[in-house]
């Protein structure tokens with residue numbers, strides 16, 4: 001085997017470091033963590049910037065992973081495709097849980113609703129496809145944030161918008177919860193957007209494991225929770241639905 | 255736990271879905287098969303490939319659900335209709351590829367059959383106009399396609415069947431068809447529900463090769479091979495299965511299924527009703543010994559198939575769903591109307607001489623407008639068959655029950671509600687074809703006690719309400735009708 005190319009190894013190390021962090025890093029921090037001279041890191045960083053694999057904050061001058069890299073390899077999946085592929089399993093989830101189901105993707109710092117299945121009780125309901133929801137106050141948003149750490153920065157350091165008395169408005173508290181979401185593989189919004197309403201969500205991943213969307217059930221807290229805790233059975237259904245859709249996404253497109 | 259499985263042997267793919275007692279999907283497996291286009295207007299499938307795929311998806315669905323054949327109380331079959339297979343029962347080999355319902359090779363034959371009598375020559379007996387769509391002329395063409403076939407058919411050495419017969423014969427060894435599939439052949443009498451000698455003689459199909467006509471829901475036999483022992487307990491044409499799966503059990507109930515083509519069916523109760531507005535009359539279902547129910551049908555040949563064509567032949571999109579993304583890059587159709595008369599026009603026109611047209615092209619038009627026109631074509635074609643249905647029944651439809659793969663397209667469903675001027679609703683199981691086949695099979699083995707018990711399983715999953723104003727709707731429809739006029743009389747005798 002030919003000798004590995006040193007600059008590529010170093011570029012990879014930089015990218016790995018940036019992708020593992022939820023906040024931007026300065027040149028000095030990157031150089032320090034990798035034990036490399038600042039001049040070397042600077043040269044490599046310029047090149048990575050020019051191809052869009054990293055992005056630099058114009059004010060602080062700090063770096064993070066670039067959008068070009070995030071879309072690389074993960075065959076970009078739009079909301080219409082996600083809805084088409086998830087149709088049967090979203091129905092399945094609604095039928096199992098007797099609750100309404102929503103599918104969301106990331107859109108300009110919000111959750112864009114790409115699919116909505118009514119609660120299967122024939123009560124009057126209105127299709128919400130196309131509406132935007134806040135990230136920090138919804139279960140889908142938390143799932144997407146937890147699996148795209150660089151996005152948390154976009155929420156800023158200031159206090160987050162309050163919707164109910166339960167909304168998490170402190171970014172530090174949110175960060176702690178997001179770590180837990182990533183660990184457990186699902187998220188809940190316990191009356192954080194609408195009083196009396198709980199939602200439970202899990203990530204939908206594509207072939208590369210990128211979370212391309214989230215699927216959630218929502219309903220009154222008394223149906224979704226026991227003693228203020230999401231019911232295990234419902235969490236399992238949401239996760240199973242998300243897993244099944246993810247498995248299908250590994251297949252050749254329609 | 256006990257479950258019922260449904261095989262949906264469709265035009266583009268074969269699927270197997272497993273359902274529980276509440277009619278909820280438990281697992282699913284699907285496989286596409288090859289579309290063979292030997293010449294313009296000809297479409298074939300390989301029946302052996304389809305049989306292999308069907309067995310594969312049944313095992314696929316069982317595996318996905320962590321089930322075995324022993325967990326199934328029954329299997330029901332729903333199939334693409336009219337598609338014609340002729341095979342040699344000694345070898346089990348088809349003598350020709352299956353001739354698919356979209357295939358137009360029998361155009362000259364159909365015109366000859368209608369020469370002195372017109373297109374409605376057999377309508378009184380079988381409810382259908384002479385058109386390339388139906389099986390009878392396809393069988394006759396096939397028997398004349400190679401020397402000796404007709405003689406062998408007359409002597410009972412060859413068998414004919416639609417996909418249901420081909421599958422049931424291979425699974426159970428019995429040569430049968432269900433009454434809904436038989437009603438699509440042009441060979442069955444709608445009153446007697448038996449093969450009609452006048453039709454057989456006129457179209458040229460020997461009785462010796464025909465399957466026995468049976469109810470849609472009854473135990474046809476036990477499957478052999480790797481499906482060992484499970485009862486095959488239902489067969490229906492896919493559209494009739496969808497009518498059943500939407501629980502349209504009573505006269506006056508209707509649905510439209512959006513797949514490769516789209517098919518609006520209205521249950522007319524226990525009497526066949528002949529259409530005065532270009533619809534066809536067909537059998538809806540026959541559950542065991544109960545009297546058959548009939549339906550009026552508006553058949554649209556090309557809807558999802560246009561999206562597939564746009565994807566595979568034009569290449570402007572990479573997947574069917576991307577048509578919506580592309581269509582949303584513009585606000586309207588840019589003035590163009592796409593009439594996909596690829597196999598002529600079916601209901602309500604029945605014009606074999608029509609071919610596709612994109613009308614209204616100007617230099618302004620972009621690929622986004624094309625994508626929009628592709629989707630709008632499905633909605634305007636629905637509008638035509640809904641108008642015909644309203645005219646025939648004398649009652650205006652107040653909402654449309656829609657199902658099938660294209661209901662995943664939100665832009666289309668909204669536009670459909672807009673041009674119909676009534677709400678469009680989708681049930682919680684979009685795979686109503688499979689659900690209907692499962693219901694019919696489950697009823698045959700007593701898994702469900704009666705049809706009324708199934709109604710409780712129907713739930714609304716989505717509803718699109720009209721937002722377009724009347725003037726805009728009328729203007730669009732006027733343009734659409736002008737575009738349809740421009741497709742007519744395209745095919746010449748020497749084509």
Ligand SMILES: Nc1ncnc2c1ncn2[C@@H]1O[C@H](COP(=O)(O)OP(=O)(O)O)[C@@H](O)[C@H]1O
Pocket residue numbers: 080084264265266267512513514515557558559560561562574575576577578658659660662663
């Ligand atoms: N999101 C979508 N938008 C438009 N058309 C679609 C979409 N998803 C699937 N289709 C079309 O629907 C058809 C598949 O639906 P399906 O019900 O499986 O059909 P069939 O049973 O006739 O094979 C294909 O023709 C495909 O082009």
Ligand SMILES: [Mg+2]
Pocket residue numbers: 262264265492513687
């Ligand atoms: Mg189908």
